[in-house]
Amino acid sequence: AMEQEAEIVQELGSLHGIPLYKSFIEGWPRVKAFQARPDDVLISTYPKSGTTWLSEIMDMIYHDGDVEKCRRDAIYNRVPFLELKAPGEMSGIEQLESTPSPRLVKTHLPVQLLPTSFWEKDCKIIYMARNPKDVAISYYYFHRMAKIHQDPGTKAEFLENFMAGKVPYGSWYDHVRGWWEKKQQKKILYLFYEDMKKDPRQEVQKILQFLGKELAEGIVDRILHHTSFQEMKKNPAANYETMLPILMDHSISPFLRKGVSGDWKNHFTVAQNERFDQHYQKLMAGSDLHFQMEV
Numbered sequence: 001a002m003e004q005e006a007e008i009v010q011e012l013g014s015l016h017g018i019p020l021y022k023s024f025i026e027g028w029p030r031v032k033a034f035q036a037r038p039d040d041v042l043i044s045t046y047p048k049s050g051t052t053w054l055s056e057i058m059d060m061i062y063h064d065g066d067v068e069k070c071r072r073d074a075i076y077n078r079v080p081f082l083e084l085k086a087p088g089e090m091s092g093i094e095q096l097e098s099t100p101s102p103r104l105v106k107t108h109l110p111v112q113l114l115p116t117s118f119w120e121k122d123c124k125i126i127y128m129a130r131n132p133k134d135v136a137i138s139y140y141y142f143h144r145m146a147k148i149h150q151d152p153g154t155k156a157e158f159l160e161n162f163m164a165g166k167v168p169y170g171s172w173y174d175h176v177r178g179w180w181e182k183k184q185q186k187k188i189l190y191l192f193y194e195d196m197k198k199d200p201r202q203e204v205q206k207i208l209q210f211l212g213k214e215l216a217e218g219i220v221d222r223i224l225h226h227t228s229f230q231e232m233k234k235n236p237a238a239n240y241e242t243m244l245p246i247l248m249d250h251s252i253s254p255f256l257r258k259g260v261s262g263d264w265k266n267h268f269t270v271a272q273n274e275r276f277d278q279h280y281q282k283l284m285a286g287s288d289l290h291f292q293m294e295v
């Protein structure tokens, strides 16, 4: 058991300057060479930005709101994680190879590291971004419950590391800005977690339009109900509770933790918030990308 546990925690290495779990870096050559199919749809996010939520919505759309079909497997198998590589587990690439088309693919890669095949095949991409204060808090709790991570230290320490980009997948600022700029030239639907909280129906309609798909009002209703926080939290196919307890400890913090915008207010001190705002303004200067810090 000791040896197994020792393999679960992953130190961070550097992938072309981006901090990433060492096991993921070992698997990188096959990720880089990944052959996308033209009808693959990519779900891209910085971690803790609503990836699982968007994935469940997409799988429901793909199955015309059939709740039973969307219980066929856990969300992390229904939407394979492209760059996932961990000892003793099937890699994301292996999972994708055995997934029939049309596939949904999840990634957290920054735009400059996306395997070129996605661009060559002109795949549709849906990016979801979330305000960095909520991402930082969500990421802190995720570091504690998901055992691939080293101890994140105190909240204050983690916040410093987050701002400095010294966390898996690197700088949030570079990630959201990089994908935002790419949207000028490529088929990318750029969504916000906060908009999805405010008006999920409108956001689902945007997704349908982007996919060129129409669904009856009643089916959209069912999708919205099934993908609400409360429903997903009690759904074993969506809440990650089927993962091995040695990989995720939901008693420390559940994967579906709070699911709101503005929870950072319960965690940031006034001083931390001021410092964060200053840093944010510096790093986001000159961009027309704006975030709602609460809804």
Ligand code: A3P
Residues within 6 Å of the ligand: 045, 046, 047, 048, 049, 050, 051, 052, 053, 134, 137, 138, 139, 141, 227, 228, 229, 230, 232, 255, 256, 257, 258, 259, 260, 263
């Ligand atoms: P919190 O930790 O703030 O609760 P990801 O899937 O990218 O890892 O993101 C996880 C975050 O999305 C968690 O945020 C989780 O609770 C939230 N989330 C998951 N499903 C959700 C839903 N249906 N509605 C709102 N938030 C959801």
